[in-house]
Amino acid sequence: MTLKSIRRAYQVIKITLHYGLDELIPSKMTPWYFKLLRNCLFWIRNQHKNKVGGERLKLAMQELGPVYIKFGQMLSTRRDLLSDEWAEELAMLQDRVPPFDSAIAREMIEAELGATIDTYFEDFDDTPLASASISQVHTATLKSNGKAVVLKVLRPDVEDQVHADIQLMSQTASFLETLLGHGNRLRPAEVIEDYRTTIEGELNLKLEALNAIRLRNNFLDSGSLYIPYMYEELCFTRLIVMERIDGIPVSDMAALKAQGTNLKKLAERGVELFFTQVFRDNFFHADMHPGNIFVSREHPDDPYYIGLDCGIMGTLTDEDKRYLAENFLAFFNRDYRRIAQLYIESGWVSPDTDIGAFEQAVKVVCEPMFNKPLDEISFGHVLLELFRTARRFDMVVQPQLVLLEKTLLYIEGLGRQLYPQLDLWQTAKPFLEDWMSEQVGPKGMAKKIKQEMPYWIDKLPELPELVYDNLKMGKNFVKSQNQMLARYLTQQQRSHKSNYLLLTSAVLVICGTLLFNQGATLWASYTCITSGTILWLLGWRSRPKNRKF
Numbered sequence: 001m002t003l004k005s006i007r008r009a010y011q012v013i014k015i016t017l018h019y020g021l022d023e024l025i026p027s028k029m030t031p032w033y034f035k036l037l038r039n040c041l042f043w044i045r046n047q048h049k050n051k052v053g054g055e056r057l058k059l060a061m062q063e064l065g066p067v068y069i070k071f072g073q074m075l076s077t078r079r080d081l082l083s084d085e086w087a088e089e090l091a092m093l094q095d096r097v098p099p100f101d102s103a104i105a106r107e108m109i110e111a112e113l114g115a116t117i118d119t120y121f122e123d124f125d126d127t128p129l130a131s132a133s134i135s136q137v138h139t140a141t142l143k144s145n146g147k148a149v150v151l152k153v154l155r156p157d158v159e160d161q162v163h164a165d166i167q168l169m170s171q172t173a174s175f176l177e178t179l180l181g182h183g184n185r186l187r188p189a190e191v192i193e194d195y196r197t198t199i200e201g202e203l204n205l206k207l208e209a210l211n212a213i214r215l216r217n218n219f220l221d222s223g224s225l226y227i228p229y230m231y232e233e234l235c236f237t238r239l240i241v242m243e244r245i246d247g248i249p250v251s252d253m254a255a256l257k258a259q260g261t262n263l264k265k266l267a268e269r270g271v272e273l274f275f276t277q278v279f280r281d282n283f284f285h286a287d288m289h290p291g292n293i294f295v296s297r298e299h300p301d302d303p304y305y306i307g308l309d310c311g312i313m314g315t316l317t318d319e320d321k322r323y324l325a326e327n328f329l330a331f332f333n334r335d336y337r338r339i340a341q342l343y344i345e346s347g348w349v350s351p352d353t354d355i356g357a358f359e360q361a362v363k364v365v366c367e368p369m370f371n372k373p374l375d376e377i378s379f380g381h382v383l384l385e386l387f388r389t390a391r392r393f394d395m396v397v398q399p400q401l402v403l404l405e406k407t408l409l410y411i412e413g414l415g416r417q418l419y420p421q422l423d424l425w426q427t428a429k430p431f432l433e434d435w436m437s438e439q440v441g442p443k444g445m446a447k448k449i450k451q452e453m454p455y456w457i458d459k460l461p462e463l464p465e466l467v468y469d470n471l472k473m474g475k476n477f478v479k480s481q482n483q484m485l486a487r488y489l490t491q492q493q494r495s496h497k498s499n500y501l502l503l504t505s506a507v508l509v510i511c512g513t514l515l516f517n518q519g520a521t522l523w524a525s526y527t528c529i530t531s532g533t534i535l536w537l538l539g540w541r542s543r544p545k546n547r548k549f
């Protein structure tokens, strides 16, 4: 541990205690050494006693800085772990932070470009357009084509800060795990590991640019989503350059209404976009907070979305997609047994889960949802409740599914905010049904055969040899099984014989000794002991030599 990290640890402890976060751990779970340590730091008092737990945690994270703010934002999406009040409190964390000096930004940009800013850009604006926890955004004009662009550059030293803070968080999580017990529902170590993967991905802007290029190509002529063009030759780990977009922030309802945006279409498009990304492309934007989504100013009666910040993207395996789609369909058919089976078949919960109890638990949470009309049921909410239930049955966390659930909840919330009468079921159902029929119907079968045909054509010439080898192997297998059985029987016989001889020898030796002690005729006792010894030798010799057969 360096001096810097010790100082940081003290700062974290101080802020934690100022907000009385230690008091949130139930007293009976707090070990004596923890209480002792707390008393040693007696001068740091809880200064926010009048505030509730969730708010204290939010304020502490705000004060701890960007890494913790982002962590709080991520945690707010883990509604399978936190109660709704805590999650809502953390969702309010804002990561707009003061900008860093533009001279440093210039230095960093030039170091990445390997040239001066003037080589590529004119009108570089020293006042940042936006300044967030990980990066800062500046505007400029590209000399080569005169187009308006933005330069997104990482904050200085952000990598070191992130790594140091994450290390400290991991250590605290391991300590908490010991304190709360490894089977605890909160699973701190797992949550931090999940966060580490996310934030480390965000530190690589080149990766963000590559994600944006892929998403842009998927929706190039869609008329529903636009992703700004990335100038790939000017994209590096710490700097990316992209087309500057001009849209209305999706949360600005007044501006959307003022330009006469067709809100119904916009809301439906959001849900359609999500299902297309997941089920058609298997590549979805998983960081859809309001600062990253804009709406076009062009043709407001047929609006489209503009998406920024492709740092966090989600993908699902074909199996995950199938289980997910089947989960939704089983839910709408109220087939709770099927849901329980699907969780087991997919490996999300252990195969020895009590399926009856699991089915019952699923029913308890799902049934009340049908008190609402079908069109009001939220897919995100269904998934959230199912995950919460499955966690009680030790579901192994599937980070890709957590990302999906969080995005779905957000998209549905956004859709409802734009157009409260949005019929989620009617919008999403065609996607699920089409996808399912493509996967499991005759169409799916044909697709699979088409996909696997080249493999089988390649393997066909080997077929006769394979059949011959397998038949031969089968014959040899039966022969070796018979030999094994015969060996086993012989061993059993030998073992019985040996046990019988050893037992008889023991009886004879005991009898001989007793006769000798009682002063009976000597020859009788000698005969017993001698024959006992001979039988013991015979029994010992006839023991099965090798227990393997």
Ligand SMILES: Nc1ncnc2c1ncn2[C@@H]1O[C@H](COP(=O)(O)OP(=O)(O)OP(=O)(O)O)[C@@H](O)[C@H]1O
Pocket: 095, 129, 130, 131, 132, 133, 134, 135, 136, 137, 150, 152, 228, 242, 243, 244, 245, 246, 291, 292, 308, 309, 311
């Ligand atoms: N291509 C662009 N055109 C116009 N404005 C942009 C562009 N890219 C980013 N911005 C502005 O900069 C802000 C921050 O950008 P971005 O979300 O990519 O940064 P970030 O550091 O990843 O922030 P966070 O992780 O908090 O979302 C956006 O909300 C938007 O206002």
